[in-house]
Amino acid sequence: GEDVEQSLFLSVREGDSSVINCTYTDSSSTYLYWYKQEPGAGLQLLTYIFSNMDMKQDQRLTVLLNKKDKHLSLRIADTQTGDSAIYFCAEGLSGGYNKLIFGAGTRLAVHP
């Protein structure tokens, strides 16, 4: 079945890089997404990658996709306290309403 897994918690020092990892199971995924959720707010789309790409960079964010291993990662360079949030990985399935399958979310805590 469809499943997305990610670790639940990550703690980093301000200024360091954060790497959040995710694995998924459905090889027919067309897009893979990273969402950010701050307290009391909705999920905000951070970035996404098409399944035929292996890397995408957007300012401080780098997404790496290893399609063979079904592994996705999000690297945040120069992590700031404002990056503290929950990060959700999601795979978008082809067909129908383009269903999204989410992971449980990784809580990123940034400390001085």
Add this chain to the structure above:
Amino acid sequence: GAVVSQHPSRVICKSGTSVKIECRSLDFQATTMFWYRQFPKQSLMLMATSNEGSKATYEQGVEKDKFLINHASLTLSTLTVASAHPEDSSFYICSAKVQGKMNTEAFFGQGTRLTVV
């Protein structure tokens, strides 16, 4: 991006009562809305997909008689948890998009924390 407003953000209700959660798209017409539920430390699980003017499509294992979805207008969808019980306590979140648009153009509400006592 566009704004999706979900109300209430928190609700506590007694066991056996019904609770209604609203999801509104404020600045666009959302032909498709999705309802998700998240238990602590678990994945955000899709419960159902609703298109304006038609019956919702429920995911396997989700009781349609318990989780009533109404999508009567292009800007409003409601989820009613009928006869709520403590095991229904969860975080419920909606997202909305224009049918046919990509998921990159789906926008999420801030979620509703439901506690049934």
